[in-house]
Amino acid sequence: MTVYANEMKRSxxxxxxxxxxxxxxxxxxIAMFPDLKNETEKMGSMFANMGSFTDAFGxxxxxxxxxMGFYGIECGNVLGIGGGMFAALAGISAxxxxxxxxxxxxxxxxxxxxxxxxxxxxxxxxxxxxxxxxFTVCASLATAAAVGExxxxxxxxxxxxxxxxxxxxxCCIAFGISAFIKRGSLGIGLGLAxxxxxxxxxxxxxxxxxxxxxxxxxxYAEPSDIISENAVDGALMAxxxxxxxxxxxxxxxxxxxxxxxx
Amino acid sequence: xSIIETHRLTKKYGKYRGITELDLSIEEGEFFGFIGPNGxxxxxxxxxxxxxxxxTSGSAEIFxxxxxxxxxxxxxxxxxxxxxxxxxxxxTAEEIIKLSARLRKRDCSAEAARLCERLGVDRKKRIEELxxxxxxxxxxxxxxxxxxRLCILDEPTSGLDPLMQxxxxxxxxxxxxxxxxxxxxxxxxxxxxxNCDRAAIIKEGRLTALDSVENLSRTxxxxxxxxxxxxxxxxxxxxxxxxxxxxxSFLYSGGIPKLITALAGLDITDMTVTEPDLEEIFMxxxxxxxxxxxx
Numbered sequence: 001m002t003v004y005a006n007e008m009k010r011s012x013x014x015x016x017x018x019x020x021x022x023x024x025x026x027x028x029x030i031a032m033f034p035d036l037k038n039e040t041e042k043m044g045s046m047f048a049n050m051g052s053f054t055d056a057f058g059x060x061x062x063x064x065x066x067x068m069g070f071y072g073i074e075c076g077n078v079l080g081i082g083g084g085m086f087a088a089l090a091g092i093s094a095x096x097x098x099x100x101x102x103x104x105x106x107x108x109x110x111x112x113x114x115x116x117x118x119x120x121x122x123x124x125x126x127x128x129x130x131x132x133x134x135f136t137v138c139a140s141l142a143t144a145a146a147v148g149e150x151x152x153x154x155x156x157x158x159x160x161x162x163x164x165x166x167x168x169x170x171c172c173i174a175f176g177i178s179a180f181i182k183r184g185s186l187g188i189g190l191g192l193a194x195x196x197x198x199x200x201x202x203x204x205x206x207x208x209x210x211x212x213x214x215x216x217x218x219x220y221a222e223p224s225d226i227i228s229e230n231a232v233d234g235a236l237m238a239x240x241x242x243x244x245x246x247x248x249x250x251x252x253x254x255x256x257x258x259x260x261x262x
Numbered sequence: 263x264s265i266i267e268t269h270r271l272t273k274k275y276g277k278y279r280g281i282t283e284l285d286l287s288i289e290e291g292e293f294f295g296f297i298g299p300n301g302x303x304x305x306x307x308x309x310x311x312x313x314x315x316x317x318t319s320g321s322a323e324i325f326x327x328x329x330x331x332x333x334x335x336x337x338x339x340x341x342x343x344x345x346x347x348x349x350x351x352x353x354t355a356e357e358i359i360k361l362s363a364r365l366r367k368r369d370c371s372a373e374a375a376r377l378c379e380r381l382g383v384d385r386k387k388r389i390e391e392l393x394x395x396x397x398x399x400x401x402x403x404x405x406x407x408x409x410x411r412l413c414i415l416d417e418p419t420s421g422l423d424p425l426m427q428x429x430x431x432x433x434x435x436x437x438x439x440x441x442x443x444x445x446x447x448x449x450x451x452x453x454x455x456x457n458c459d460r461a462a463i464i465k466e467g468r469l470t471a472l473d474s475v476e477n478l479s480r481t482x483x484x485x486x487x488x489x490x491x492x493x494x495x496x497x498x499x500x501x502x503x504x505x506x507x508x509x510x511s512f513l514y515s516g517g518i519p520k521l522i523t524a525l526a527g528l529d530i531t532d533m534t535v536t537e538p539d540l541e542e543i544f545m546x547x548x549x550x551x552x553x554x555x556x557x
Contacts, residue, residue: 002364010350102348106404109312110365111338259275259315 003107003117007124011090015128022082022132023139029074030067030143037065056201058224067149071140072159072223079136079163080218084193086132087167090125091174091247092181092189095255099182104260114256122175122248129167133160155230159223162232166221169244170196176247179255214239263326265290265412265443266311271320273306280306281467283320288445288460293438295454295461295475296447297544303467304447305345308416312342324412338366341410345417345447347401349389355400356385362404370407377403380429394421402430406437413437416447431457451544455479463544483515485538490531495524502542513538 054060057077062069095118098104107117137160144151174189181188200218202209213219213236220236266288273280281303288294298304309315311322313333322329324336349358359378363370378385381399389397398421405413413434419427435457438444448454454461455475463471463478471478486500489509494500498521500512514521525533 002361002367006350006361010352101351102346103350105309105314105344106349106362107365108314109337109340109342109344110362111334111367112365113334257316260309 001120003112003120004124007094007121008127011124011128015131018082018086019132019135022079022086023135025078025082026075026136027139027143029078030071030140030149031147033067033070033149034147036070052205055205058204058222061224061228067144068152068155068227071151071156072227075140076159076163076221076223079133080166080221081193081197083129083132083136083163083167084170084197084218085190087125087129087171088174088189088193089186090128091122091171092178092185092192094121094125094175095178095251096181096183096185099261100185108260115252118252118255122172122251125171125175126168129171130164133164133167136160155227158226158230158232159221162221162226162237165237165240166217169217169240169247172244173247176250176254179251179258182261215243217243263290264288264323265292266322266324266445268307268311268322269320271307271310271322272318273310273315274318279303279467280315280318281310281464284464284467284469286462286469286472288443290443291438291441292460293434293444293458294446295458296445296464297449297451297454297461298447298464299449302464304464305416306467307464308342308414308445308447312337312340312414339411341405341408341413343398343401343405343413343415343418345420347394347397349397349400351390352388354386354388355383355392355396358389358400359385359403359407363407366408368408370409373409374403374407377406377433380433381426395423395426398422399426402433406433409437410442412443412445414445414447417449418446419448419450419453479537483513483538483542485511485534485536485542486514486521487511487534487536488525488528488530489533490529495528498524513542 048054048060057073062072064070064073098107108114140156141151170193174192177188177192178185196216197218199209199212199216200222203212203216203219204222217240220233220240226232264287266286268284268286271284271286272282284303284307286307296304296307306315310317311324311329313329313336316330325332325339327336329336353361359374360371363374377383381402383399383403384392384396387396389400392400398418402418405415415434419430422430431453434444434446446454446458458475460472460474461478462469487509488495488511492505492508492510494503494505494510494512498512498514499516500514503510503512505511
């Protein structure tokens with residue numbers, strides 16, 4: 001538990017900053033909704049007729065005049081990109097930063113096994129992802145209540161559950177990569193999250209790129225699909241969970257026998 | 263009883279040599295020196311023993327237990343001081359020292375306080391605000407606060423001022439008297455000569471000598487200094503030659519009669535023949551080897 005506690009303590013500041021930034025953007029979006037609602041009659045049809053742009057963001061399937069539709073696009077993107085980046089960074093820096101800052105030597109010459117270090121570090125990263133999402137959910141609910149709007153309960157829960165799993169998957173995959181690299185973790189982490197995000201946009205735009213939905217976790221966390229189907233694609237999410245497990249297992253195998261550089 | 267024992271321990275980094283078939287044995291209670299220039303394989307040996315890197319072949323035991331199978335058990339009784347002290351930069355010295363103790367599931371606060379007092383560690387400062395020497399002090403506290411059975415110190419004195427070095431060695435000798443085994447890796451030979459009972463010399467990844475410091479110092483080589491002439495007399499095999507105006511000094515490992523014969527008839531005003539110190543032997547050893555390679 002010592003490693004876990006230390007990880008949490010060291011990342012607390014970053015977690016607070018990310019939570020506040022994402023939370024604030026979502027609160028601003030929701031606070032604007034009542035004013036936008038009246039204008040979306042026109043905007044809705046406009047957004048629905050922007051060709052592939054419309055497809056990419058799933059705006060053909062959503063009603064901008066409804067809180068859920070608005071929330072799915074605006075907040076979905078904020079939490080999708082922001083939360084995805086945070087999760088990938090938390091995962092990628094877990095092991096790589098120890099080597100980059102040469103602290104792995106300090107940590108690993110104490111009587112802790114590498115397996116235990118990895119379990120504690122991954123758990124800490126996932127805890128941070130969960131905290132960030134919980135904070136966002138609370139911010140959303142509070143703001144919606146403040147402006148007198150309410151969410152469709154089931155859809156709200158499904159969207160956030162899917163986002164949480166999506167971010168956990170990114171975190172686990174990044175953690176797997178983390179075991180291989182010694183430096184440059186920041187770029188790889190952000191790159192991973194953004195690449196996955198754009199894969200989903202491509203996948204929405206072109207049927208040729210549909211196979212990408214099995215690669216990117218953003219596919220099963222697509223709010224437009226969740227809201228229009230009133231359900232999450234369980235098969236895609238199961239594939240995602242397998243990829244996450246593969247990431248974590250890869251880390252365990254690689255880091256277990258890795259030579260720690262001086 | 264051997265506290266550290268390696269059997270043909272080998273580590274290769276791809277094509278690069280790390281250490282080659284190292285057979286090392288350190289007894290419990292020893293103050294052991296591990297000598298070699300930079301890049302000879304000292305740190306590789308230590309890092310392999312600590313499980314940071316995996317041996318390519320061969321095996322090693324610490325406390326009679328296999329270094330890979332009993333990795334955690336072994337580390338619980340070891341205090342390690344790396345050659346470069348790196349800690350989580352935003353934490354304070356105090357937090358690092360406590361973290362180290364918690365990772366060992368031990369309460370070492372009393373001993374930590376004593377060590378901090380003696381070394382003058384500023385515990386409130388963040389690691390990123392500390393100088394190299396002060397980070398080293400934190401590293402010393404982390405390595406010694408749990409009073410380990412075995413201390414492994416990799417070039418521990420770099421960055422410490424002379425007063426601190428003295429305090430540090432005082433602490434190590436006290437620990438050694440109480441029964442701790444000390445393995446001191448260094449390229450500063452006077453340090454080894456002053457403190458260690460036995461020493462191993464490592465060169466290009468291979469063990470080249472393992473003996474008591476006394477025996478290592480007692481070799482056939484003599485430091486010969488001649489005044490009145492400024493060149494090595496002809497016919498003498500000399501290394502580490504220092505010649506100045508009107509005097510010459512060199513290490514000589516041949517027979518004494520040959521030396522006397524060579525000196526006879528020369529215009530020598532004064533001369534001394536002394537036992538070389540460990541540093542000179544070491545140089546002598548390396549120079550000779552280098553010469554051998556050149557041929």
